[in-house]
Amino acid sequence: MGLCALAMGLASLALAWLGIWLLRGPGDVAAIWLVNGFAMAVLARAPATARLPLALAFLVGVGLANVLADNTPLLAFGLGLANLAEVALGALLLRLIHHGEPFLSSLRLTALSLLAVGPCAAVVGASAGALVVALELGVPFGTIWPSWWFADGMGALVLVPLLLLSDRSRWRQLLAPTKWLRVLPLALLVALTCYVGVRYLPYPFIFAEIPLIASAMLLGLFPATLLTLLAAALIVAATLDAPEMVLAGLQRWGPAGFNLPLAVTVSLPVMVGALMDALERQQTALELSRKELSDTMQAAAIGMALVSTSGHWIKVNPALCQLLGYREEELLPLTFQDVTHPDDLELDLANVHALLEGRADTYRMEKRYLRQDGRELWAQLAVSIVRDRDGRPLYFVAQVEDIDQLKRAQEALRESEARWNFALSGSGQGVWDWDLASGTVFFSETWKGMLGYAPGEIGQDIEEWWSRIHPQDEEWVRVVLQRIAQGRDSRYAIEYRLLDKRHNALWIHDRGVVIERDAAGQPRRLIGTHTDISARKRDEAERRRQSERMALAVAAARVGIWEWHIGSNTLIWDERMYELYGRQPGDGDPPLEYWYNSLHPDDSERALQEVVLAQQGKKPLDTEFRALWPDGQVRHIRALATVRCDEYGVPVAMTGTNWDITEQRRLADALAEEKELWRVTLHSIGDAVIATDTALVINYMNPVAERLTGWRQAEARGWPLSTVLVLRDQASGQPLADPVEACLRQGQPVFLQPGAVLIGRDGRAVPVLDSAAPVRAGNGSVIGAVLVLQDLRDLPPSRPGAMPPSPPAR
Numbered sequence: 001m002g003l004c005a006l007a008m009g010l011a012s013l014a015l016a017w018l019g020i021w022l023l024r025g026p027g028d029v030a031a032i033w034l035v036n037g038f039a040m041a042v043l044a045r046a047p048a049t050a051r052l053p054l055a056l057a058f059l060v061g062v063g064l065a066n067v068l069a070d071n072t073p074l075l076a077f078g079l080g081l082a083n084l085a086e087v088a089l090g091a092l093l094l095r096l097i098h099h100g101e102p103f104l105s106s107l108r109l110t111a112l113s114l115l116a117v118g119p120c121a122a123v124v125g126a127s128a129g130a131l132v133v134a135l136e137l138g139v140p141f142g143t144i145w146p147s148w149w150f151a152d153g154m155g156a157l158v159l160v161p162l163l164l165l166s167d168r169s170r171w172r173q174l175l176a177p178t179k180w181l182r183v184l185p186l187a188l189l190v191a192l193t194c195y196v197g198v199r200y201l202p203y204p205f206i207f208a209e210i211p212l213i214a215s216a217m218l219l220g221l222f223p224a225t226l227l228t229l230l231a232a233a234l235i236v237a238a239t240l241d242a243p244e245m246v247l248a249g250l251q252r253w254g255p256a257g258f259n260l261p262l263a264v265t266v267s268l269p270v271m272v273g274a275l276m277d278a279l280e281r282q283q284t285a286l287e288l289s290r291k292e293l294s295d296t297m298q299a300a301a302i303g304m305a306l307v308s309t310s311g312h313w314i315k316v317n318p319a320l321c322q323l324l325g326y327r328e329e330e331l332l333p334l335t336f337q338d339v340t341h342p343d344d345l346e347l348d349l350a351n352v353h354a355l356l357e358g359r360a361d362t363y364r365m366e367k368r369y370l371r372q373d374g375r376e377l378w379a380q381l382a383v384s385i386v387r388d389r390d391g392r393p394l395y396f397v398a399q400v401e402d403i404d405q406l407k408r409a410q411e412a413l414r415e416s417e418a419r420w421n422f423a424l425s426g427s428g429q430g431v432w433d434w435d436l437a438s439g440t441v442f443f444s445e446t447w448k449g450m451l452g453y454a455p456g457e458i459g460q461d462i463e464e465w466w467s468r469i470h471p472q473d474e475e476w477v478r479v480v481l482q483r484i485a486q487g488r489d490s491r492y493a494i495e496y497r498l499l500d501k502r503h504n505a506l507w508i509h510d511r512g513v514v515i516e517r518d519a520a521g522q523p524r525r526l527i528g529t530h531t532d533i534s535a536r537k538r539d540e541a542e543r544r545r546q547s548e549r550m551a552l553a554v555a556a557a558r559v560g561i562w563e564w565h566i567g568s569n570t571l572i573w574d575e576r577m578y579e580l581y582g583r584q585p586g587d588g589d590p591p592l593e594y595w596y597n598s599l600h601p602d603d604s605e606r607a608l609q610e611v612v613l614a615q616q617g618k619k620p621l622d623t624e625f626r627a628l629w630p631d632g633q634v635r636h637i638r639a640l641a642t643v644r645c646d647e648y649g650v651p652v653a654m655t656g657t658n659w660d661i662t663e664q665r666r667l668a669d670a671l672a673e674e675k676e677l678w679r680v681t682l683h684s685i686g687d688a689v690i691a692t693d694t695a696l697v698i699n700y701m702n703p704v705a706e707r708l709t710g711w712r713q714a715e716a717r718g719w720p721l722s723t724v725l726v727l728r729d730q731a732s733g734q735p736l737a738d739p740v741e742a743c744l745r746q747g748q749p750v751f752l753q754p755g756a757v758l759i760g761r762d763g764r765a766v767p768v769l770d771s772a773a774p775v776r777a778g779n780g781s782v783i784g785a786v787l788v789l790q791d792l793r794d795l796p797p798s799r800p801g802a803m804p805p806s807p808p809a810r
């Protein structure tokens with residue numbers, strides 16, 4: 001701080017002594033007071049803690065310069081105070097004007113600063129200084145004041161802008177080769193026009209002004225302030241070099257003939273430079289803004305676009321292209337109207353017109369876009385309008401955010417709520433909402449209607465509920481609900497009876513949950529539903545009755561029921577199952593071991609494999625096997641079962657039945673033996689036998705019938721009898737009536753008259769005798785017919801009156 005104050009004092013001393021020397025030049029024409037402008041700039045830029053030491057150093061330096069200029073100490077001190085007052089005011093005005101903004105950062109700040117440090121602050125300095133001189137030396141106030149005011153203002157205009165803008169970065173830019181090569185020619189031009197113009201031209205300041213303004217336009221504010229200082233110095237030097245010539249050329253301007261043109265000369269380039277810097281900053285800011293906008297659009301996660309006032313896309317970002325499914329070159333030729341859903345276009349255009357007419361600056365809306373693939377997409381659209389300085393619309397900035405999933409989720413939620421409300425009312429769900437603090441309950445119309453009441457017939461008191469609980473259920477229901485009210489439970493689900501309007505008992509399923517608690521954690525509000533389960537209760541009672549009847553039926557049919565829990569590998573039998581396997585409940589091994597150990601060794605592996613296949617879902621369990629009783633008996637068992645799976649399709653249990661089919665098996669074996677006996681008999685006889693059903697479709701032929709007809713049984717089975725059996729009269733060759741058809745129609749045996757021949761499949765004619773007889777079931781109904789054919793070729797000639805062959809037994 002001490003070094004700064006010392007430097008301030010020395011600089012003030014030097015500049016003040018220079019100013020005094022210039023003031024004492026010929027005719028005061030070259031008067032310019034630089035020290036005050038220097039001090040204003042220094043104090044304006046200095047921190048608050050350094051201003052007082054710097055101001056005192058300035059006062060000492062100016063006072064000492066006046067003493068060295070042979071002024072009395074009192075006059076020197078008075079002049080120092082006058083200059084300090086001007087400097088303090090100028091520095092204060094500079095700080096107030098900029099108020100934290102960079103110095104001379106706009107045309108407005110530059111103009112106000114020049115006005116403050118030049119004319120305004122100089123008024124204070126000139127007035128105070130002229131008063132001191134008038135009092136001390138007796139010089140008239142009006143004589144001193146104008147020259148003092150011009151000198152102080154001139155010095156401030158020349159030096160303050162340069163010092164306010166000076167920093168290392170600007171000096172480095174100025175001294176850079178590319179910049180210096182531009183500054184040097186202009187500096188030489190300024191030097192030439194200023195010095196030569198002032199000495200030899202009739203209007204010197206006009207010629208000096210032209211290169212200065214050109215420099216300001218080409219180089220900007222800071223180089224312009226430097227060249228302005230150079231111009232002022234050269235003009236003063238030229239004036240000192242030839243004062244008579246300059247004074248002669250400027251006599252027509254009067255007392256201000258030198259200072260006023262000089263003030264314009266040094267201030268106008270500064271203003272032009274400030275204007276050029278402002279324009280450059282605006283251009284830079286505009287370019288930066290455009291770049292930031294472009295970068296933001298490119299990197300934005302949401303769709304962004306610049307849209308013309310006619311609706312055409314000016315610029316679109318990748319997110320918008322991806323959102324709409326277009327490439328950029330495909331989207332740009334379109335308008336936003338082309339990709340807007342027709343149902344949303346009218347509202348969108350109305351908002352656009354409001355922006356264009358100035359009734360709004362922005363708008364937001366939810367709308368649907370039409371993607372290139374034809375799919376509709378919901379988006380949140382935010383649009384703002386950009387206008388020029390005259391308020392004319394230039395273009396729109398649009399932001400498009402994908403809310404398609406949100407909208408679809410909201411729509412699904414609305415549909416879900418609608419379905420839920422419909423389900424509650426449609427399924428008879430009565431809703432209640434109990435405020436424990438007030439003791440009031442909201443009952444929905446469905447709740448009231450469930451009990452047969454109109455909406456206005458039940459109030460909101462809790463007693464409306466309590467009073468309708470069935471007397472046999474009231475005590476334990478109150479216990480459950482009081483546990484909830486006391487905070488011991490948070491939810492419940494119970495079944496009990498309520499009395500409806502006609503005092504009939506109505507079974508309900510009551511679910512409730514605490515949804516709000518007070519500061520102490522006690523329940524404040526419960527909500528729940530009542531479901532009418534009377535029909536279910538009746539069904540349960542009916543099922544119990546049916547179960548009892550089923551149990552009786554199962555007992556009567558002597559069917560055993562079992563269940564196998566696959567996870568625990570345990571088997572559960574009822575009493576009949578133990579009887580089927582010749583055991584008593586509780587005997588020996590567990591039931592699973594009972595079953596496997598009770599299987600006949602020849603059937604055990606097969607039966608176990610079928611159980612495993614049924615468990616795996618590969619085939620249903622429907623099997624037979626033999627069981628060995630402890631006393632050695634062999635019993636035939638029939639088993640059926642179904643598999644029960646969990647929600648993931650994994651088998652968890654099998655439930656099935658067993659019953660004793662030993663007698664059925666014995667009957668079946670006997671029937672099979674009898675059938676085999678008849679089959680062997682029919683294959684052994686010498687006559688042809690053909691069996692049909694009632695539709696005259698062949699279902700059996702013995703080998704003799706195969707030889708006579710030329711048809712094998714496998715071929716003829718299922719064919720109509722008329723296809724295989726072709727009978728003709730031997731004498732006339734005419735077809736004969738089908739004896740089987742006549743037999744079935746008449747319900748009695750039919751014999752074929754002699755002279756019949758059978759035409760075989762190969763065309764051979766075989767003389768035959770036949771007879772047909774119906775086959776009857778146990779109840780006497782006809783179930784088919786049997787035809788017996790006798791080959792007459794191997795028989796001796798018949799005697800007159802011989803009888804046809806007898807029909808087969810039935």
